[in-house]
Amino acid sequence: MAGLLETVDSRTQLAGKNRLELLLFRFADKQRYGINVFKVREILKCPPLSHLPGSHPVVRGVANVRGKSISILDLARATGLQALENLEQAYVIITEYNGRTQGFLVSAVEHIVNLNWERIHPPPGASGRHNYLTAVTNVNGALVEIIDVEKVLNEVSPVAEQLSEATLDAALRQQASCFKVLIVDDSCVARRQVSRCLQAIGVQVLACNDGGQALGMLNTMLAEGKQPPKELLMMICDIEMPEMDGYTLTAQVRANAQLASLHIVLHTSLSGAFNEAMVKKVGADQFLAKFRPDELAGLVTARIRQFALDTPLGEASQPCSNI
Template sequence: MKQSSQQSQGLLLFKLTLQQTFALGTLKVREIIPYQHLTILPQSHPYVIGSTPFRGKTIPIIDMASAVGYRSIQKEEYKKCFIIVTDCQRQLVGFMVRKIDRIMECNWRNIHPAPTAVGRSAYVLGVTEFDNQMVQLIDIEMLLSHIYPTSEDHLHANIDATDRARLREHRILVVDDSSVARRQLSEALEYVNVPFEVCADGSTALDMMLKSTATDNSIDILVSDIEMPGLDGYELAFEVRSHPNIAKSYIILHTSLSSEISVDRAHQVGANEALTKFDAAELIQGMLRGANHIENGTVSPGVSGR
Protein backbone atom coordinates (compact mmCIF):
# COMPACT_ATOMS: atom_id res chain seq x y z
CA MET A 1 0.00 0.00 0.00
CA LYS A 2 1.17 3.51 -0.65
CA GLN A 3 2.64 5.49 2.24
CA SER A 4 0.45 8.47 1.47
CA SER A 5 -3.23 8.77 0.79
CA GLN A 6 -3.00 12.16 -0.86
CA GLN A 7 -5.21 12.37 -3.91
CA SER A 8 -3.79 14.00 -7.01
CA GLN A 9 -6.88 16.08 -7.68
CA GLY A 10 -7.14 19.78 -8.14
CA LEU A 11 -10.00 22.24 -8.47
CA LEU A 12 -11.24 23.80 -11.69
CA LEU A 13 -12.13 27.42 -10.90
CA PHE A 14 -14.77 29.24 -12.92
CA LYS A 15 -17.23 32.15 -12.77
CA LEU A 16 -21.01 32.05 -12.73
CA THR A 17 -21.22 35.75 -11.84
CA LEU A 18 -18.74 38.57 -12.34
CA GLN A 19 -17.52 38.46 -8.76
CA GLN A 20 -17.94 34.97 -7.30
CA THR A 21 -15.62 32.04 -7.93
CA PHE A 22 -16.88 28.48 -7.97
CA ALA A 23 -15.13 25.14 -8.38
CA LEU A 24 -15.44 21.50 -9.38
CA GLY A 25 -13.04 18.69 -8.52
CA THR A 26 -10.95 17.92 -11.60
CA LEU A 27 -11.75 14.19 -11.47
CA LYS A 28 -15.32 15.02 -12.48
CA VAL A 29 -14.19 17.12 -15.46
CA ARG A 30 -13.84 15.30 -18.78
CA GLU A 31 -13.02 18.34 -20.92
CA ILE A 32 -13.44 22.11 -21.24
CA ILE A 33 -14.65 23.36 -24.62
CA PRO A 34 -15.52 26.84 -25.93
CA TYR A 35 -19.15 27.55 -26.71
CA GLN A 36 -20.50 25.80 -29.76
CA HIS A 37 -23.89 25.82 -31.42
CA LEU A 38 -26.70 24.34 -29.34
CA THR A 39 -29.70 22.41 -30.62
CA ILE A 40 -32.86 23.05 -28.64
CA LEU A 41 -34.32 19.99 -26.90
CA PRO A 42 -38.14 20.10 -26.91
CA GLN A 43 -39.81 19.60 -23.52
CA SER A 44 -36.48 19.57 -21.70
CA HIS A 45 -35.92 20.89 -18.19
CA PRO A 46 -35.85 24.74 -18.05
CA TYR A 47 -32.16 24.70 -17.06
CA VAL A 48 -31.22 22.56 -20.07
CA ILE A 49 -30.56 25.14 -22.77
CA GLY A 50 -29.80 22.69 -25.57
CA SER A 51 -27.53 19.89 -26.70
CA THR A 52 -24.27 19.69 -28.61
CA PRO A 53 -22.09 16.98 -30.18
CA PHE A 54 -19.18 15.79 -28.06
CA ARG A 55 -16.79 13.09 -29.26
CA GLY A 56 -19.39 11.12 -31.14
CA LYS A 57 -22.18 11.63 -28.61
CA THR A 58 -24.87 14.24 -28.09
CA ILE A 59 -24.81 15.70 -24.59
CA PRO A 60 -27.23 18.07 -22.81
CA ILE A 61 -25.98 21.51 -21.86
CA ILE A 62 -27.10 23.07 -18.57
CA ASP A 63 -26.96 26.76 -17.70
CA MET A 64 -25.21 26.29 -14.35
CA ALA A 65 -25.72 29.90 -13.23
CA SER A 66 -29.48 29.61 -13.61
CA ALA A 67 -29.55 26.11 -12.09
CA VAL A 68 -27.93 27.24 -8.84
CA GLY A 69 -29.99 30.40 -8.51
CA TYR A 70 -28.09 33.18 -10.27
CA ARG A 71 -28.87 35.28 -13.36
CA SER A 72 -29.34 33.13 -16.45
CA ILE A 73 -26.72 33.31 -19.17
CA GLN A 74 -28.25 35.34 -21.96
CA LYS A 75 -27.97 34.27 -25.60
CA GLU A 76 -25.86 37.29 -26.44
CA GLU A 77 -23.31 36.06 -23.86
CA TYR A 78 -23.02 32.54 -25.24
CA LYS A 79 -20.08 33.13 -27.61
CA LYS A 80 -17.89 34.24 -24.69
CA CYS A 81 -18.83 31.28 -22.50
CA PHE A 82 -17.30 27.86 -21.97
CA ILE A 83 -18.76 24.40 -21.49
CA ILE A 84 -17.43 22.13 -18.75
CA VAL A 85 -18.10 18.53 -19.77
CA THR A 86 -18.46 16.34 -16.69
CA ASP A 87 -18.50 12.58 -16.27
CA CYS A 88 -20.69 12.12 -13.23
CA GLN A 89 -23.37 9.66 -12.08
CA ARG A 90 -23.02 7.54 -15.21
CA GLN A 91 -23.72 10.38 -17.64
CA LEU A 92 -21.91 12.98 -19.68
CA VAL A 93 -23.33 16.47 -19.15
CA GLY A 94 -22.08 19.89 -20.19
CA PHE A 95 -22.34 22.91 -17.89
CA MET A 96 -22.15 26.35 -19.48
CA VAL A 97 -20.27 28.91 -17.36
CA ARG A 98 -19.41 32.54 -17.93
CA LYS A 99 -15.64 32.23 -17.50
CA ILE A 100 -12.92 29.67 -16.83
CA ASP A 101 -10.32 30.92 -14.36
CA ARG A 102 -7.72 28.19 -13.86
CA ILE A 103 -6.94 24.82 -12.36
CA MET A 104 -5.39 24.98 -8.90
CA GLU A 105 -3.74 22.33 -6.79
CA CYS A 106 -5.73 21.61 -3.66
CA ASN A 107 -5.38 19.63 -0.47
CA TRP A 108 -8.98 18.61 0.19
CA ARG A 109 -8.33 18.85 3.93
CA ASN A 110 -8.30 22.61 3.33
CA ILE A 111 -11.86 22.57 2.00
CA HIS A 112 -14.32 23.29 4.79
CA PRO A 113 -18.07 22.67 4.97
CA ALA A 114 -20.07 25.59 3.61
CA PRO A 115 -20.96 28.14 6.30
CA THR A 116 -24.58 29.07 6.87
CA ALA A 117 -23.71 32.53 5.53
CA VAL A 118 -23.57 31.00 2.04
CA GLY A 119 -27.34 31.20 2.32
CA ARG A 120 -29.32 30.60 -0.83
CA SER A 121 -26.59 28.59 -2.51
CA ALA A 122 -27.77 25.17 -1.34
CA TYR A 123 -25.61 23.69 -4.07
CA VAL A 124 -22.37 24.47 -2.24
CA LEU A 125 -20.61 21.50 -0.65
CA GLY A 126 -17.65 23.36 0.81
CA VAL A 127 -15.46 26.43 0.64
CA THR A 128 -11.77 27.22 0.42
CA GLU A 129 -9.66 30.28 -0.41
CA PHE A 130 -7.57 31.25 -3.41
CA ASP A 131 -5.87 34.63 -3.83
CA ASN A 132 -7.72 35.85 -0.72
CA GLN A 133 -11.08 35.08 -2.31
CA MET A 134 -13.63 32.51 -1.23
CA VAL A 135 -14.05 29.60 -3.64
CA GLN A 136 -17.30 27.63 -3.44
CA LEU A 137 -17.32 23.93 -4.35
CA ILE A 138 -20.47 23.06 -6.32
CA ASP A 139 -22.61 20.06 -5.28
CA ILE A 140 -23.04 18.50 -8.71
CA GLU A 141 -25.00 15.56 -7.30
CA MET A 142 -27.70 17.80 -5.87
CA LEU A 143 -27.85 19.86 -9.03
CA LEU A 144 -28.22 16.81 -11.28
CA SER A 145 -30.75 15.19 -8.95
CA HIS A 146 -33.10 18.15 -9.44
CA ILE A 147 -32.77 18.05 -13.22
CA TYR A 148 -32.53 14.28 -13.72
CA PRO A 149 -34.13 12.60 -10.67
CA THR A 150 -32.97 9.06 -9.92
CA SER A 151 -35.61 6.52 -10.93
CA GLU A 152 -37.31 4.30 -8.38
CA ASP A 153 -35.75 1.27 -10.09
CA HIS A 154 -32.30 2.52 -9.16
CA LEU A 155 -33.27 3.53 -5.62
CA HIS A 156 -34.89 0.22 -4.65
CA ALA A 157 -33.47 -3.30 -4.66
CA ASN A 158 -35.16 -6.58 -3.83
CA ILE A 159 -33.40 -9.20 -1.70
CA ASP A 160 -34.61 -12.40 -0.12
CA ALA A 161 -35.04 -13.01 3.60
CA THR A 162 -31.75 -14.90 3.86
CA ASP A 163 -29.68 -12.04 2.42
CA ARG A 164 -31.56 -9.51 4.54
CA ALA A 165 -30.82 -11.52 7.67
CA ARG A 166 -27.12 -11.70 6.72
CA LEU A 167 -26.85 -7.94 6.32
CA ARG A 168 -28.70 -7.32 9.57
CA GLU A 169 -25.96 -9.24 11.38
CA HIS A 170 -23.38 -6.64 10.39
CA ARG A 171 -22.92 -3.04 11.51
CA ILE A 172 -23.03 -0.74 8.48
CA LEU A 173 -21.84 2.87 8.28
CA VAL A 174 -22.51 5.12 5.29
CA VAL A 175 -20.80 8.49 4.89
CA ASP A 176 -21.49 11.18 2.30
CA ASP A 177 -21.30 14.97 2.44
CA SER A 178 -24.14 15.36 -0.09
CA SER A 179 -27.59 15.50 1.49
CA VAL A 180 -29.02 14.08 -1.74
CA ALA A 181 -26.69 11.08 -1.61
CA ARG A 182 -27.48 10.48 2.09
CA ARG A 183 -31.20 10.44 1.30
CA GLN A 184 -30.64 7.99 -1.55
CA LEU A 185 -28.51 5.70 0.62
CA SER A 186 -31.04 5.86 3.43
CA GLU A 187 -33.94 5.06 1.12
CA ALA A 188 -32.09 2.11 -0.42
CA LEU A 189 -31.30 0.51 2.95
CA GLU A 190 -34.63 1.32 4.56
CA TYR A 191 -36.42 -0.27 1.59
CA VAL A 192 -34.73 -3.62 2.32
CA ASN A 193 -35.19 -3.12 6.08
CA VAL A 194 -31.48 -3.20 6.92
CA PRO A 195 -30.28 -1.04 9.85
CA PHE A 196 -27.40 1.35 9.28
CA GLU A 197 -25.70 4.45 10.64
CA VAL A 198 -24.97 7.59 8.66
CA CYS A 199 -22.71 10.63 8.91
CA ALA A 200 -21.73 13.53 6.67
CA ASP A 201 -17.92 13.64 6.72
CA GLY A 202 -14.87 11.41 6.79
CA SER A 203 -13.48 12.64 10.10
CA THR A 204 -16.70 11.80 11.94
CA ALA A 205 -16.80 8.40 10.24
CA LEU A 206 -13.24 7.58 11.31
CA ASP A 207 -13.99 8.67 14.88
CA MET A 208 -17.14 6.51 14.94
CA MET A 209 -15.20 3.51 13.69
CA LEU A 210 -12.43 3.91 16.25
CA LYS A 211 -14.91 4.33 19.09
CA SER A 212 -16.89 1.29 17.94
CA THR A 213 -14.00 -1.01 18.82
CA ALA A 214 -14.18 0.05 22.48
CA THR A 215 -17.67 -1.48 22.77
CA ASP A 216 -16.74 -4.66 20.93
CA ASN A 217 -19.31 -3.71 18.29
CA SER A 218 -17.07 -2.80 15.38
CA ILE A 219 -18.35 -1.41 12.10
CA ASP A 220 -18.09 -4.21 9.56
CA ILE A 221 -19.04 -2.49 6.32
CA LEU A 222 -18.10 1.09 5.44
CA VAL A 223 -19.73 2.79 2.43
CA SER A 224 -18.09 6.14 1.71
CA ASP A 225 -18.24 8.86 -0.88
CA ILE A 226 -14.88 9.84 -2.40
CA GLU A 227 -15.08 13.60 -2.90
CA MET A 228 -15.67 15.17 0.51
CA PRO A 229 -14.25 18.32 2.11
CA GLY A 230 -11.80 17.59 4.92
CA LEU A 231 -11.03 13.88 5.06
CA ASP A 232 -12.05 12.54 1.67
CA GLY A 233 -13.02 8.96 0.90
CA TYR A 234 -9.57 7.95 -0.31
CA GLU A 235 -7.97 9.27 2.85
CA LEU A 236 -10.66 7.70 5.01
CA ALA A 237 -10.01 4.28 3.45
CA PHE A 238 -6.27 4.74 3.94
CA GLU A 239 -6.76 5.72 7.59
CA VAL A 240 -9.02 2.72 8.24
CA ARG A 241 -6.41 0.36 6.82
CA SER A 242 -3.74 2.08 8.92
CA HIS A 243 -5.50 1.37 12.26
CA PRO A 244 -5.18 -2.31 13.26
CA ASN A 245 -8.41 -2.28 15.30
CA ILE A 246 -10.57 -1.34 12.31
CA ALA A 247 -8.42 -2.48 9.38
CA LYS A 248 -10.55 -5.57 8.74
CA SER A 249 -13.67 -3.59 7.85
CA TYR A 250 -14.98 -4.06 4.31
CA ILE A 251 -14.69 -0.75 2.45
CA ILE A 252 -16.89 0.27 -0.48
CA LEU A 253 -16.11 3.64 -2.06
CA HIS A 254 -19.39 4.84 -3.53
CA THR A 255 -18.83 7.68 -5.92
CA SER A 256 -20.42 9.85 -8.57
CA LEU A 257 -17.12 9.65 -10.46
CA SER A 258 -17.49 7.43 -13.51
CA SER A 259 -13.87 7.05 -14.58
CA GLU A 260 -11.50 4.13 -14.11
CA ILE A 261 -9.26 6.52 -12.17
CA SER A 262 -11.51 6.18 -9.13
CA VAL A 263 -11.24 2.37 -9.20
CA ASP A 264 -7.45 2.46 -9.54
CA ARG A 265 -7.12 4.94 -6.70
CA ALA A 266 -9.50 2.91 -4.52
CA HIS A 267 -7.21 -0.08 -4.96
CA GLN A 268 -4.17 1.97 -3.97
CA VAL A 269 -5.65 3.15 -0.67
CA GLY A 270 -6.99 -0.25 0.35
CA ALA A 271 -10.68 -0.13 -0.52
CA ASN A 272 -12.34 -3.40 -1.48
CA GLU A 273 -14.70 -1.99 -4.09
CA ALA A 274 -15.48 1.20 -5.98
CA LEU A 275 -19.08 1.57 -7.20
CA THR A 276 -20.60 4.36 -9.27
CA LYS A 277 -23.73 6.06 -7.88
CA PHE A 278 -26.55 5.35 -7.89
CA ASP A 279 -27.84 1.81 -8.25
CA ALA A 280 -29.30 0.27 -5.11
CA ALA A 281 -29.06 -3.29 -6.44
CA GLU A 282 -25.33 -2.93 -7.14
CA LEU A 283 -24.78 -1.37 -3.72
CA ILE A 284 -26.69 -4.10 -1.86
CA GLN A 285 -24.80 -6.80 -3.75
CA GLY A 286 -21.53 -5.09 -2.80
CA MET A 287 -22.59 -5.13 0.85
CA LEU A 288 -23.46 -8.83 0.58
CA ARG A 289 -20.00 -9.53 -0.82
CA GLY A 290 -18.65 -7.61 2.15
CA ALA A 291 -20.72 -9.67 4.58
CA ASN A 292 -19.37 -12.84 3.00
CA HIS A 293 -15.75 -11.68 3.36
CA ILE A 294 -16.32 -10.53 6.94
CA GLU A 295 -17.85 -13.89 7.89
CA ASN A 296 -15.03 -15.83 6.23
CA GLY A 297 -12.27 -13.57 7.55
CA THR A 298 -11.07 -12.88 4.02
CA VAL A 299 -11.22 -9.08 3.88
CA SER A 300 -8.10 -7.80 2.19
CA PRO A 301 -7.17 -4.45 0.63
CA GLY A 302 -7.81 -3.95 -3.04
CA VAL A 303 -10.73 -3.74 -5.44
CA SER A 304 -12.80 -6.90 -5.23
CA GLY A 305 -13.06 -9.20 -8.21
CA ARG A 306 -16.61 -9.72 -9.49
Protein backbone atom coordinates (compact mmCIF):
# COMPACT_ATOMS: atom_id res chain seq x y z
CA MET A 1 0.00 0.00 0.00
CA ALA A 2 2.93 2.35 0.60
CA GLY A 3 3.67 2.19 -3.13
CA LEU A 4 0.29 3.78 -3.81
CA LEU A 5 1.63 7.11 -2.55
CA GLU A 6 5.23 6.92 -3.72
CA THR A 7 4.64 9.37 -6.55
CA VAL A 8 2.45 11.87 -4.69
CA ASP A 9 5.22 14.48 -4.62
CA SER A 10 5.49 14.34 -8.40
CA ARG A 11 1.81 15.20 -8.70
CA THR A 12 2.07 18.72 -7.29
CA GLN A 13 2.10 20.08 -10.84
CA LEU A 14 -1.64 19.34 -11.00
CA ALA A 15 -2.39 22.22 -8.63
CA GLY A 16 -3.29 25.42 -10.44
CA LYS A 17 -4.62 23.47 -13.45
CA ASN A 18 -8.07 22.78 -11.97
CA ARG A 19 -7.11 19.16 -11.47
CA LEU A 20 -6.90 16.87 -8.47
CA GLU A 21 -6.28 13.27 -7.62
CA LEU A 22 -8.64 11.26 -5.47
CA LEU A 23 -7.77 8.20 -3.43
CA LEU A 24 -10.77 5.87 -3.75
CA PHE A 25 -11.87 3.72 -0.81
CA ARG A 26 -14.87 1.76 0.46
CA PHE A 27 -16.63 0.96 3.70
CA ALA A 28 -18.45 -2.37 4.17
CA ASP A 29 -20.76 -1.73 1.20
CA LYS A 30 -19.93 -1.36 -2.50
CA GLN A 31 -20.21 2.43 -2.58
CA ARG A 32 -16.98 4.21 -3.49
CA TYR A 33 -15.74 7.29 -1.65
CA GLY A 34 -12.88 9.66 -2.42
CA ILE A 35 -10.37 11.80 -0.56
CA ASN A 36 -7.89 14.30 -2.01
CA VAL A 37 -4.44 12.71 -2.18
CA PHE A 38 -2.88 15.87 -0.77
CA LYS A 39 -4.69 15.23 2.54
CA VAL A 40 -3.25 11.72 2.81
CA ARG A 41 -0.02 11.09 4.71
CA GLU A 42 0.03 7.29 4.88
CA ILE A 43 -2.09 4.17 4.35
CA LEU A 44 -1.65 1.10 6.52
CA LYS A 45 -3.42 -1.98 7.76
CA CYS A 46 -5.37 -1.18 10.91
CA PRO A 47 -2.88 -1.36 13.82
CA PRO A 48 -3.85 -2.41 17.35
CA LEU A 49 -6.14 0.20 18.89
CA SER A 50 -6.19 1.31 22.51
CA HIS A 51 -9.57 2.37 23.84
CA LEU A 52 -9.75 5.97 25.02
CA PRO A 53 -12.24 6.31 27.92
CA GLY A 54 -14.76 9.10 27.47
CA SER A 55 -13.91 9.61 23.78
CA HIS A 56 -16.47 10.39 21.10
CA PRO A 57 -18.32 7.25 19.85
CA VAL A 58 -16.83 7.78 16.39
CA VAL A 59 -13.29 7.44 17.78
CA ARG A 60 -12.59 3.70 17.74
CA GLY A 61 -9.32 4.07 19.61
CA VAL A 62 -5.79 5.41 19.55
CA ALA A 63 -2.98 3.86 17.51
CA ASN A 64 0.75 4.25 17.86
CA VAL A 65 1.99 5.15 14.37
CA ARG A 66 5.73 5.68 14.08
CA GLY A 67 5.96 6.75 17.72
CA LYS A 68 3.01 9.14 17.58
CA SER A 69 -0.42 8.55 19.15
CA ILE A 70 -3.12 9.12 16.55
CA SER A 71 -6.89 8.99 17.01
CA ILE A 72 -8.59 6.55 14.64
CA LEU A 73 -12.08 7.57 13.52
CA ASP A 74 -14.72 5.27 12.08
CA LEU A 75 -15.68 7.38 9.10
CA ALA A 76 -18.61 5.11 8.21
CA ARG A 77 -20.18 5.52 11.66
CA ALA A 78 -19.49 9.27 11.60
CA THR A 79 -21.61 9.63 8.47
CA GLY A 80 -24.54 7.56 9.74
CA LEU A 81 -23.56 4.21 8.27
CA GLN A 82 -22.93 0.95 10.09
CA ALA A 83 -19.72 0.87 12.11
CA LEU A 84 -16.94 -1.27 10.69
CA GLU A 85 -16.63 -4.64 12.43
CA ASN A 86 -13.69 -6.61 11.07
CA LEU A 87 -10.83 -4.34 12.15
CA GLU A 88 -8.20 -7.02 11.44
CA GLN A 89 -8.99 -6.70 7.72
CA ALA A 90 -9.53 -2.92 7.75
CA TYR A 91 -7.21 -0.14 6.63
CA VAL A 92 -6.42 3.24 8.14
CA ILE A 93 -5.90 6.34 6.00
CA ILE A 94 -3.68 8.75 7.95
CA THR A 95 -4.65 12.32 7.03
CA GLU A 96 -3.86 15.89 7.93
CA TYR A 97 -6.64 18.48 8.14
CA ASN A 98 -6.28 21.96 9.58
CA GLY A 99 -2.94 21.07 11.10
CA ARG A 100 -4.36 18.01 12.91
CA THR A 101 -3.41 14.41 12.15
CA GLN A 102 -5.93 11.60 12.44
CA GLY A 103 -6.68 8.23 10.88
CA PHE A 104 -9.86 7.20 9.08
CA LEU A 105 -10.91 3.58 9.35
CA VAL A 106 -12.08 2.07 6.02
CA SER A 107 -12.75 -1.44 4.73
CA ALA A 108 -10.75 -1.24 1.50
CA VAL A 109 -8.48 1.16 -0.37
CA GLU A 110 -8.55 0.96 -4.17
CA HIS A 111 -6.50 3.27 -6.37
CA ILE A 112 -5.86 6.90 -7.28
CA VAL A 113 -7.74 8.65 -10.08
CA ASN A 114 -6.74 11.86 -11.84
CA LEU A 115 -9.71 14.18 -12.47
CA ASN A 116 -10.58 17.69 -13.52
CA TRP A 117 -12.44 19.72 -10.88
CA GLU A 118 -15.08 20.37 -13.56
CA ARG A 119 -16.06 16.71 -13.14
CA ILE A 120 -16.57 17.20 -9.40
CA HIS A 121 -20.10 18.42 -8.66
CA PRO A 122 -22.02 19.55 -5.58
CA PRO A 123 -24.22 16.84 -4.03
CA PRO A 124 -27.81 16.66 -5.34
CA GLY A 125 -30.13 19.19 -3.73
CA ALA A 126 -32.53 16.42 -2.70
CA SER A 127 -29.85 14.97 -0.43
CA GLY A 128 -30.84 17.54 2.20
CA ARG A 129 -28.96 19.95 4.42
CA HIS A 130 -27.73 17.37 6.91
CA ASN A 131 -25.89 15.00 4.58
CA TYR A 132 -22.16 14.44 4.91
CA LEU A 133 -21.26 14.96 1.27
CA THR A 134 -19.31 17.90 -0.03
CA ALA A 135 -19.23 16.70 -3.67
CA VAL A 136 -19.83 13.78 -6.02
CA THR A 137 -18.23 12.59 -9.24
CA ASN A 138 -18.37 9.69 -11.69
CA VAL A 139 -15.48 7.29 -12.23
CA ASN A 140 -15.82 4.56 -14.88
CA GLY A 141 -19.61 4.81 -14.74
CA ALA A 142 -19.83 4.55 -10.94
CA LEU A 143 -20.76 7.28 -8.49
CA VAL A 144 -17.99 8.40 -6.12
CA GLU A 145 -18.98 10.37 -3.02
CA ILE A 146 -16.63 12.87 -1.43
CA ILE A 147 -17.31 13.22 2.29
CA ASP A 148 -17.31 16.58 4.06
CA VAL A 149 -14.51 15.59 6.41
CA GLU A 150 -14.40 19.06 7.96
CA LYS A 151 -17.98 18.56 9.10
CA VAL A 152 -17.13 15.16 10.60
CA LEU A 153 -14.08 16.49 12.44
CA ASN A 154 -15.98 19.49 13.74
CA GLU A 155 -18.63 17.19 15.21
CA VAL A 156 -16.03 14.93 16.84
CA SER A 157 -13.74 17.68 18.09
CA PRO A 158 -15.23 21.16 17.56
CA VAL A 159 -12.79 24.00 17.06
CA ALA A 160 -13.23 27.22 19.01
CA GLU A 161 -15.10 29.72 16.86
CA GLN A 162 -15.14 32.66 19.27
CA LEU A 163 -12.77 35.56 18.88
CA SER A 164 -10.68 36.73 21.81
CA GLU A 165 -11.79 40.02 23.31
CA ALA A 166 -8.62 41.71 22.11
CA THR A 167 -9.76 41.42 18.48
CA LEU A 168 -13.18 43.02 19.07
CA ASP A 169 -12.58 46.74 18.92
CA ALA A 170 -15.74 48.88 19.03
CA ALA A 171 -14.34 51.64 16.83
CA LEU A 172 -13.08 49.14 14.27
CA ARG A 173 -16.45 47.35 14.26
CA GLN A 174 -18.14 50.58 13.24
CA GLN A 175 -15.64 51.04 10.42
CA ALA A 176 -15.90 47.36 9.43
CA SER A 177 -19.63 47.64 8.83
CA CYS A 178 -18.82 49.61 5.67
CA PHE A 179 -17.13 46.62 4.03
CA LYS A 180 -18.16 43.41 2.32
CA VAL A 181 -16.14 40.19 2.19
CA LEU A 182 -16.80 37.39 -0.29
CA ILE A 183 -16.42 33.87 1.15
CA VAL A 184 -16.01 30.98 -1.29
CA ASP A 185 -16.13 27.47 0.22
CA ASP A 186 -18.00 24.26 -0.59
CA SER A 187 -18.14 23.14 3.06
CA CYS A 188 -21.19 24.42 4.94
CA VAL A 189 -19.22 24.11 8.19
CA ALA A 190 -16.36 26.23 6.87
CA ARG A 191 -18.72 28.87 5.47
CA ARG A 192 -20.47 29.08 8.82
CA GLN A 193 -17.22 29.35 10.77
CA VAL A 194 -15.81 32.10 8.59
CA SER A 195 -19.14 33.96 8.42
CA ARG A 196 -19.49 34.02 12.21
CA CYS A 197 -15.95 35.29 12.58
CA LEU A 198 -16.48 38.08 10.07
CA GLN A 199 -19.87 39.02 11.51
CA ALA A 200 -18.27 39.31 14.94
CA ILE A 201 -15.83 41.82 13.45
CA GLY A 202 -18.75 43.64 11.86
CA VAL A 203 -18.17 43.22 8.12
CA GLN A 204 -20.94 42.26 5.70
CA VAL A 205 -20.67 38.74 4.29
CA LEU A 206 -21.38 37.37 0.81
CA ALA A 207 -20.99 33.63 0.26
CA CYS A 208 -20.56 31.26 -2.70
CA ASN A 209 -20.29 27.46 -2.75
CA ASP A 210 -17.56 27.09 -5.38
CA GLY A 211 -15.18 28.96 -7.65
CA GLY A 212 -17.47 28.95 -10.67
CA GLN A 213 -20.29 30.50 -8.69
CA ALA A 214 -17.94 33.14 -7.29
CA LEU A 215 -16.56 34.03 -10.72
CA GLY A 216 -20.13 34.33 -12.00
CA MET A 217 -20.97 36.73 -9.16
CA LEU A 218 -17.92 38.88 -9.90
CA ASN A 219 -18.73 39.00 -13.62
CA THR A 220 -22.33 39.95 -12.83
CA MET A 221 -21.05 42.83 -10.70
CA LEU A 222 -18.94 43.98 -13.65
CA ALA A 223 -21.96 43.76 -15.99
CA GLU A 224 -23.89 45.95 -13.57
CA GLY A 225 -21.18 48.62 -13.76
CA LYS A 226 -19.69 47.82 -10.34
CA GLN A 227 -16.02 47.48 -9.51
CA PRO A 228 -15.48 44.39 -7.30
CA PRO A 229 -11.94 45.38 -6.16
CA LYS A 230 -13.46 48.56 -4.71
CA GLU A 231 -16.72 47.03 -3.50
CA LEU A 232 -15.16 44.03 -1.76
CA LEU A 233 -12.62 44.27 1.00
CA MET A 234 -11.32 40.84 -0.01
CA MET A 235 -12.26 37.39 -1.22
CA ILE A 236 -11.56 34.52 1.19
CA CYS A 237 -11.41 31.36 -0.88
CA ASP A 238 -11.05 27.66 -0.18
CA ILE A 239 -8.79 25.66 -2.51
CA GLU A 240 -10.65 22.35 -2.85
CA MET A 241 -14.04 23.00 -4.47
CA PRO A 242 -16.21 21.32 -7.11
CA GLU A 243 -16.51 22.80 -10.60
CA MET A 244 -13.58 25.23 -10.11
CA ASP A 245 -10.90 25.12 -7.42
CA GLY A 246 -9.47 28.10 -5.58
CA TYR A 247 -6.21 28.13 -7.54
CA THR A 248 -8.07 28.34 -10.84
CA LEU A 249 -10.48 30.98 -9.54
CA THR A 250 -7.53 33.09 -8.43
CA ALA A 251 -5.84 32.73 -11.81
CA GLN A 252 -9.08 33.67 -13.63
CA VAL A 253 -9.50 36.78 -11.45
CA ARG A 254 -5.92 37.87 -12.00
CA ALA A 255 -6.32 37.40 -15.77
CA ASN A 256 -9.21 39.90 -15.88
CA ALA A 257 -7.94 43.49 -15.84
CA GLN A 258 -11.15 44.69 -14.15
CA LEU A 259 -10.81 42.15 -11.33
CA ALA A 260 -7.05 41.77 -11.08
CA SER A 261 -6.55 44.03 -8.05
CA LEU A 262 -9.09 42.19 -5.87
CA HIS A 263 -7.42 41.12 -2.61
CA ILE A 264 -7.48 37.29 -2.41
CA VAL A 265 -6.83 35.10 0.61
CA LEU A 266 -6.59 31.33 0.06
CA HIS A 267 -8.03 29.66 3.17
CA THR A 268 -7.57 25.91 3.29
CA SER A 269 -7.23 22.79 5.40
CA LEU A 270 -4.44 21.55 3.13
CA SER A 271 -0.97 21.62 4.70
CA GLY A 272 0.82 24.93 4.48
CA ALA A 273 4.29 24.57 2.96
CA PHE A 274 3.12 23.51 -0.50
CA ASN A 275 0.27 26.02 -0.59
CA GLU A 276 2.45 28.97 0.35
CA ALA A 277 4.40 28.31 -2.84
CA MET A 278 1.18 27.94 -4.82
CA VAL A 279 -0.11 31.28 -3.48
CA LYS A 280 2.76 32.99 -5.26
CA LYS A 281 2.33 30.90 -8.40
CA VAL A 282 -1.36 31.75 -8.96
CA GLY A 283 -1.11 35.32 -7.66
CA ALA A 284 -3.09 35.24 -4.41
CA ASP A 285 -2.20 37.85 -1.80
CA GLN A 286 -2.14 35.63 1.28
CA PHE A 287 -2.51 32.07 2.55
CA LEU A 288 -4.24 31.17 5.81
CA ALA A 289 -4.69 27.70 7.30
CA LYS A 290 -8.14 26.74 8.57
CA PHE A 291 -9.64 27.42 11.09
CA ARG A 292 -7.93 29.98 13.31
CA PRO A 293 -10.46 32.69 14.14
CA ASP A 294 -8.08 35.15 15.77
CA GLU A 295 -5.62 34.89 12.85
CA LEU A 296 -8.46 35.33 10.37
CA ALA A 297 -9.80 38.31 12.31
CA GLY A 298 -6.34 39.85 12.47
CA LEU A 299 -5.92 39.45 8.73
CA VAL A 300 -9.30 41.07 8.00
CA THR A 301 -8.82 43.97 10.42
CA ALA A 302 -5.35 44.65 9.03
CA ARG A 303 -6.87 44.77 5.55
CA ILE A 304 -9.53 47.23 6.74
CA ARG A 305 -6.77 49.53 7.96
CA GLN A 306 -4.80 48.99 4.76
CA PHE A 307 -7.78 49.57 2.46
CA ALA A 308 -7.46 53.34 2.56
CA LEU A 309 -3.88 53.05 1.33
CA ASP A 310 -4.91 50.70 -1.50
CA THR A 311 -7.83 52.89 -2.59
CA PRO A 312 -7.15 55.85 -4.92
CA LEU A 313 -7.09 59.30 -3.32
CA GLY A 314 -10.58 60.76 -3.09
CA GLU A 315 -12.20 57.35 -2.56
CA ALA A 316 -10.42 56.23 0.59
CA SER A 317 -11.95 58.94 2.79
CA GLN A 318 -15.45 57.51 2.33
CA PRO A 319 -15.18 53.74 1.99
CA CYS A 320 -18.89 53.24 2.73
CA SER A 321 -19.74 55.01 -0.51
CA ASN A 322 -18.04 52.17 -2.40
CA ILE A 323 -20.07 49.36 -0.80
